[in-house]
Amino acid sequence: MVLPARVPDLSALDVVVSVARGGSMSAAGREQNLSQQAISARVHSVERELGIVLFRRSPSGTELTAEGVAVLEWASGLLDAAERFSAGVDSLLGSKRASLAVAASMTVAEYLIPRWALTLRRTHPDTRIRVQPMNSADVTKEVLSGSVDVGFIEGPETDSHLEALTVARDELVVVTRPDHPWARRGTPISTAELRTTPLVQREPGSGTRVTFESALGEVTDPLLELNSVAAVKAAVLSSDSPAVLSSLSVAQELGDGRLTRIRVEDVSMPRDLRAIWPRGTALRGPARDLVSLAAQDPPPSFEPEGQA
Template sequence: MPLSPRVVDLGPYDVLLSVAALGSMGRAATAHGVSQAAVSARIRALEGALGVTLLERSPRGTRLTATGALVADWARVAVDAAEALEAGVASLRAEQASRLRVAASLTVAEYLLPRWLVALRAELPGTSVSLTSHNSTDVADDVLAGRADVGFVEGPAVPDELDAQVVARDRLTLVVAPGHPWVGRRRGVDAARLAATPLVSREQGSGTRSFLERALGELAEPVLELSSTTAIKAAVADDMAPAVLSSLAVAAELGAGTLVAVPVTGASLDRRLVAVWPRGRPLAGPAAELVRLAARRREGAT
């Protein structure tokens, strides 16, 4: 329920308690780091707000009236409670400043975040990080619901309720098994043919699949939908069907020769990876530092 207009800020009550404890306005002024005139003005304002006389002033000093002593007893409870509230909030701020909840798409979580988190630990060694990994749609939901302080997504579109900053760039790569008929095609595979080819694909809601749908248009029904990049690579290596995956995710397999990259013509498969957070709520603390470190690495800084 709304407080009475007679309930004023606790600062004047705190001054009143100091006058009562120290026995003079001068000593109370010294304790609060203000002038004696400022203390006197605060007490007069408090008396005016309450409609009672709190202090008796005389050449021998200042003491509480009987009413003032009663008000001071009540005020002490409120001031103590306010101090406890401030101490509690301060502990929450300290906890929040040392805790970071991150949600990231599978590609970012597996291939980029480890390096970013190592850099963050070097900058803020006391920060405790918890990481959850989903597809990009679920990452955005986590950030919007307050389950994550910052998210990293790879989808082509960011919900209007989120602010975003590009932190990395990636290229999707068409990969096939070494014995696939597309291996060695000089002209590669054109975008229309790729769109019409059933692929081993990530599930709906993944950033990779959403980007591919936007780049190629309507896609053929997948041969198989999997939520694991590792499982997709294994299926492709077994020659089940081609797949389009992040270049970060297939670098080791391409180097080992267990997968082969096939050029794609007629469509750009370059994409941006972005950090996201609630719109209108500036990033602060470890979340801001993590985004800064990620973006700095994208720009090639050391």
């Protein structure tokens, strides 16, 4: 059997169907959890491969050409056949395929993923969800290697080989125990003082560390480097050392008075928390649903101008 030469990638064909169904690139982007630019690139790649113009673009939306109508019908049949194939293989493998592997930065893994995972289990009760907490740099490596289905990172940058969707926001805050001199001062500390004070810090490669150093520039070496949010909090609570942590991770301690937020002159450190997956692919099944519900489930609010 000679394999056909003009069969585009199935994920790209799925994007074509989404554009036709939604009537616009932006609607398809929302359905596929992809940027409008990524949707447009996939459509163009299918058109180049087939040598056919599928859509007419106009200010009012996107319409199929006559050739596009025929391609849409064939593509829908092909995707249906692929879905039946996948379902058949799943039925042969049984529960061995009912799993979702997620790599997540520490803040997301500890304070957001549990709620998202419990919600996901209501719609996918037979899916085993395996979450691997790690820093954002390692999450990126796991996603690029294909070891996990989807990742969640913190920090200001995303690898160019990945698709990314912002699902939540938080802010980094400076915290100390209430008896620390900064807390008793009652006025903001200077940026210079924060830069030159050794802090309890997350390890290099963590989203928290990258965001802090991007906001402050050159800073003094940490007093102590630790690999988890819980360890950093424990160090601050048991010493007189300050730290920089996510507003999500210290909400409880700030609320019950065990920690105090310290204001810093002319510095704010908000950041996006993003889902990532390989560029050129579309999320499917539980991975797609996890990212969708994460984007629709805002985390607890934080106060950007907290008091010392």
